[in-house]
Amino acid sequence: MAGVIYLALLVASCVARRVHPPSAPVLEPEDGIVRVGAIDGDRVLDRTVRLVYRRAGRWNDPDAPVVVLLHGSPGGKRDFARVVPPLAGRFRVLVPDLPGFGASERDVPDYSFRAHGRYVLELLDALGIDSAHLVGFSMGGGVALSAADLAPRRVRSITLLSAIGVQEMELLGDYTLNHAIHGIQLGLLWGLRELTPHFGWLDDVMLDVPYARNFFDSDQRPLRGILPRWSGPMLILHGERDPLVPVQAAREHARLVPQSELVVTTESHFMVFQEGERIAGIIAPFILRAERGEATVRATASRRRIAAAARPFDPRSLPRLAGVPWLIALLLLTVSTFASEDLACVGGGLMVAAGRLAFVPATAACLLGIFAGDLGLFVAGRMLGRAALARRPLRWVVHPAQVERSSEWFRRRGAAVIVASRFLPGTRLPTYLAAGILQTSFWRFALWFGVAAILWTPVLVGIAALVGAPILGTIHRYSLWALPVVAIAAVVALVVARIVPRLFSWRGRRLLAGSWRRVVRWEYWPPYVFYPPVVAYALWLGIRKRSVTLFTAANPGIEAGGFVNESKAAILRGLAGAGDAVARWSLAPASAAPEERRAIARAFALPVVLKPDTGQRGSGVVVARSWETVDDYLERARYDVIVQEHVPGVEHGIFYYRFPSEPRGRIFAITRKEMPVVTGDGRSTLEELILADPRTVPMARAYLTAQEARRSDVVPEAARVELVELGTHARGAYFYDGADLATPELEEAVDRISRSFDGFYFGRYDVRSASTEAFRRGAFKVIELNGVTSEATS
DSSP: OHHHHHHHHHHHHHHHHHHSOOOOOOOOTTEEEEEEEEEETTEEEEEEEEEEEEEEEOTTOTTSOEEEEEOOSSOOGGGGTTTHHHHHTTSEEEEEEOTTSTTSOSOOSOOSHHHHHHHHHHHHHHTTOOOEEEEEETTHHHHHHHHHHHOGGGEEEEEEESOOOOGGGSTTSOHHHHHHHHHHHHHHHHHHHHSSOOTTTTSSOSSOHHHHHHHHHOOOTTHHHHHHHOOSOEEEEEETTOSSSOHHHHHHHHHHSTTOEEEEESOOTTHHHHOHHHHHHHHHHHHHHHHHTOSOOGGGSOHHHHHHHHSOOOGGGOOOOOHHHHHHHHHHHHHHTTTOHHHHHHHHHHHHHTTSSOHHHHHHHHHHHHHHHHHHHHHHHHHHOGGGGGSTTHHHHOOHHHHHHHHHHHHHHTHHHHHHHHTSTTSHHHHHHHHHHTTOOHHHHHHHHHHHHHHHHHHHHHHHHHHHHHHHTTGGGOGGGHHHHHHHHHHHHHHHHHHHHHTTSHHHHHHHHHHHHHHHOGGGSOHHHHHHHHHHHHHHHHHHTTOTTGGGGGOTTSGGGGOSSOOHHHHHHHTGGGGGGBOOEEEEOTTSOHHHHHHHHTTSOSSEEEEETTOOTTTTOEEEOSHHHHHHHHHHOOSOEEEEEOOOSEEEEEEEEOOTTSSOOEEEEEEEEEOOEEEOOSSSBHHHHHHHOTTTGGGHHHHHHHTGGGTTSBOOTTOEEEOOOSOOGGGTOEEEEOGGGOOHHHHHHHHHHHHTSTTOOEEEEEEEESSHHHHHTTOOEEEEEEOTTOOOOO
C-alpha cells in the first residue's frame, strides 16, 4: 500500500512540474545576455545557450583593463558582490553566470570547467574583448586555467582565489576515488530531484544537479600540466584555514609556477563573501603591475624557483585531510566496513601511514562502521530468526549449520564467544546472527561486542599503518611502481592481520599448519596450477589438426565427447546394456511438479544419492539419510537431479580407453580411493581430532563443513569416524595409485561394460565394490562415467 501511495505522489509531482515548470531566473536591469555556441568536450555544437553576465566599472574607457571574475560551484555572479565595487573604480569588470548556474541556461551538454573555459572565450568574442585578466574563485580557478591553456595570448594574468588546482590536494587526492564520490553525489541529487514527490520545490536549490554535474564532468588531472605551462603573471590568494581546498594546494601551485605571487591570509575558503574589499585591495595592485609589465613572468623568475618547479611532486608533502575531505574519508571508511571490515581497517591504516589521517579518527571511523554493521546482524538475527537463513541473501553467505554450531558455542561460552569471534575470521557472521536468534540481551551483546571491537580495530589499523609506512615511504622515488606498491602493502597488512591473531590459539595454529601443507604438498594444489600446460598442448594439437574441438570426437556417443556440462543421465542411459553393473538411478527433471520429484526419489531406499545432472568435481552431491533432507534438496534444486541408489563399500576410479579399430580396450590407470578416518580417544572432540591429525589437517575446513552437526561431539575411545562419504579429492578423499589391483577379470568386466556403450572409447569410471577383493574379481557397480576431460586421478 505504501508503494502505491508513493507512486501516485510521484506521478502527481511529475505532472505538476510539467504543468508548472520552474520559472526562468529573474534578470536584473544591469544584466546582459549573449547567445554562445553550446560546448560538448572540445566540440562547439550547432545549438546555442544563453549566457548572462553583468558589467561594472569603466566601460566608457576603452583603455581600462578588463577583469573577468569567475565564480565557483555552486555559485554565480553574486559571489563577487563585495569584490566588484572596489574593482569597478579602476577596471572594466565582467562577471558572468557560467552556463548551468545563476541566470544562464541550466541545461547544457557539458558542465566541466574546461567547457566553461571555452564559454569564457566565447563571451569575450561576443563582447569584442581581445584579452582580459582572469580571477578564478574555487572551481573557477579550473575555468581560468583552462581558458588560459586554450588561448594563452588572450589572458593577461591569472588570479587563483581559494582555487582548486592539482588533483592530489582535492578530496582524497585520487581521480578515480574523487570521481566515484562525485558520481555518488550526482546520483543522490538526481534521485532526490527525479524520484521524490516534491512538486517543484527541489527544482531550484543551491546544491542541485548542475552543481553535481560540474564536479562530475570535470577532470582536474590536466591542471598540474597547465600550471607550469603558464608563463604570464599569476597571483595566488588563499586562506590558511580553508576547509575545502587546503593551503598546501596553493603552495604547490606557487611551486609549479615560479613567477607567481603567493599571498596567504588568515581567512577561510569563503573570504570572498566576507572580506571582499580586502581581497580587491590585493588583486587590484597585482593587475595594475601586470598591465604595466612590472609583474614577474616566467622569463624573469628566479633560478631557484625555476629549479624548484622542475622537481617532481613529493607525495610526502600531501597535507593531512581536514574539513570536508576529512569527513568524506572517514565516512567512506565507515561505510566500507559493511563490505569488508578487515579491508576497511587496512585502508584506514594505509591512510595513517601516508599521513592523510591521524590514527585515532581512522580507527574511530572503522570502529563505528564495525559496531553498527555487526549490531545490525544481531538485530537481523533477532527479528528474522532462523527462517531468514534459508532465504536470499543470507543463505548466500552463511549456512544454517554454521549458525547452529555458533549457537551451541554461544550457549556454552556466553560473552567470551563474542570477544573470541572478533579474532577468528569466518566466525563473526554466524556468531552475531546466533546471538540474535537466541534472544540474547541487546545491551549485554552490545557491551561485549563493543569491548571486542575496541580491542580488535586499533590492532588491525595499527598493523596496516606500521607495515604500510616503510613501503609507502619509498613510493615518491619510484612513482611508476606506486600502485603495485600500495596494493602489495595492503595485501601484506591484511595477511599479517589475519595470521597474527591465529597464532594465539591452538585451533588457529593448526589451521595455519593445514594451509601451509596445502601449499607445499602438490596433491592439494588447485587444478588451475596443472591445467595450463595441458590446455596449451591441446590447443597446439588443435591448430596442427585444423580443429580445436577435434578431441571431442573421441566419444561420438557422448555429447561433445564429455568435454563439459555433459548430461550424466544421458551417459548412464548409454550404459543401459551393462545391466546390473550400473547402480540403479532415475532422473528428477526440474520441469516436473514437486510431488512427482518426491515420488521419484521415494522409489529408492535410504540412504540415497542426489546430484546435479551436469555437476562437476562432486559439487552438489549429497548422500541423503532422511526424507527431510531429500525434500529440502529437491526444493532448493532448480535443475535436473539424478537420484541414485547408495552403493556401500570401497570406491575406485578406472581410466579406460579403446581404439575403434581394435576389438578390446585397456585399463590405463586405477585410482584407489580412501575415505579419511579419525579415531577417538574419549577426550577430544571431532574437531580437535581433525585438527590434530597431520593427514586430515590440510583439508580440515572441508571435513569440518561436512561434519558441522557433530564437530563439537567428544568421540569415544577407539571409535572410528569416517569424515566424508564421497570419493572426490575436492571433498577430501585420499587418492592413491591402484595399478597393482589390475587383474584379467577386472579388465574383462570393464571392457564388456564399455563395449556395451555404442560410441564410448575414452573416459574414467567411478565404481564401488563390496571390498577390494571383489573389485579385483570384477564385481563392482558403476556410479558415474566421465568423458574426454577425464583424468588419470591416480
